Amino acid sequence: MIEKKEHLYIVFENLLRIKSECSSDLFSECGLPDITVKQIEYLRMIDEHGEVTFSGLAKITRNSKPTITEMINKFVKMKCVYREKSSDDGRIFYIRLTDKGQTLARSEEAALFKLIERMAGSLDEKDVDTLIWILQKVR
Known part of the structure; x- marks a missing residue:
């Protein structure tokens, strides 16, 4: 089970990195990267x-x-x-x-939507449905 938790950690760390990149892109587009x-x-x-x-x-x-x-x-x-x-x-x-x-x-919300767009673009419809189903179980 520890191996799976470590793998899950790595996966979520990657998602957070992508979201952070999306935020940084928005800040740069506004001319305020810092x-x-x-x-x-x-x-x-x-x-x-x-x-x-x-x-x-x-x-x-x-x-x-x-x-x-x-x-x-x-x-x-x-x-x-x-x-x-x-x-x-x-x-x-x-x-x-x-x-x-x-x-x-509103950049955090926009960055989250960009992350979701990237995820949806990487998955087929069935995978998106499965992901939604799994994440709805998280409390």
Whole structure:
């Protein structure tokens, strides 16, 4: 049984490597091959919360407002976000994702879909059905 578990480990390690390659491809396509996991996480939070202000993001991420301001300034330079002044209160700015920022925020999902496409392209329909059946058993 140990041999099979080791083999399973190698197979899953390969799948994770392929997914990582798919993520790296997306980052390179956006011109940001060196973006960090933490930066992607912050972009994901902005994406998930939609209408988020600097103080709102500070609260969500448990960071100080100056830390958030510094991070957002970096994202603006990376062309991932922009500031939008509130129409109700000119002192309030919302943090909005650009198309590039949205792509990066959703990169894990996109990388997973690319991995699935590669798997489906490597297997026949019967093998895909078998794989689905097996993976549904995992709890």
